[in-house]
Amino acid sequence: MDPAKHIDAVVASGLAPLLKSHGFAKAGRSFHRRHGDRWQVVNVQASSGNSAAQARFTLNLGLYIPEIEVLAGNAPLAGKPKEYECTLRERIGALMPQARDHWWTLAPDSDPALLAPELADAFAAHGLPWLEGYADLAKVAARLAEAPTILAAAAALAAGDREAAARRIEHMKADRPRATAVADAWAAKHLTA
Template structure:
């Protein structure tokens, strides 16, 4: 028996009841061409008898995807293409990098309930908070977990703010971010990005 496949099989009806569709080891929830993605990642340390895995989840913005070079609106995005992503452990107490370990002889039903609880109590609320572009903007403005790199947050946030036409917030983000990045390699990348989205920055 493939423990990993069996586990995903057990979780599929629950996730489908929440509106997710299955693609491989991932589940997609669509809202206005944006996607919330839940991905089950099997560790390379897994064996036939012991499964080690974690859960990644993220948000893919169609608007941001169109501005990226590998844009393809004909297929559902992968977790790696999400502009915001995290592991479930980042939202657990003390923010551990949490992995489940299941032995071949264990009762899968026990683990299934634990996973359902974590998906319901942690992952779904965090996805729902960010599934719209407005939610992503609010998250990048107010949340500590950026779900991306410093320069990634700057690029995504400024792009969305410009499209939204919120130039007061856009200018504030540019000023504060450029001060923080002053003298760092990211400063040059930030200036190049602002040129790409046709935003003037006076240093």
């Protein structure tokens, strides 16, 4: 069995048509959809342990929000973002009812056409609502609230909550004392009246 061909066959029979119908364009094993200056990304990740005996894969989801990235001090991306470059990222398994990492498995005798509907259904039920659920910057900021990072503070500021941004900077300094200088410099630039 060629693991890559089996995975690609499952994606081509179920997920790809569904994503295309929702306006996503395919590039390799990733799919992108643009909303204004924001990007939604779906990436098919094959397991590094795939072999002729077994092929495993999962879905990674991402939202790239340049407004937050720029506020955080990151240069905006010129083209389509990779999933790992996204502002928010999630694996499909965390969104499914069992709320744990989920990998689909193919054996040499597996029929990719039988697994394709399950993959498409999982994305339609869990992945697409997650991607569409973060159209509001306040929801993005809420999702990043616990992270002691500049990105979390930038998300709060982008959502219009200056006080939350300041609290997140203080949280960052308390949780990561070595990052105090960076946190203070960001606050001086963005939070000083």
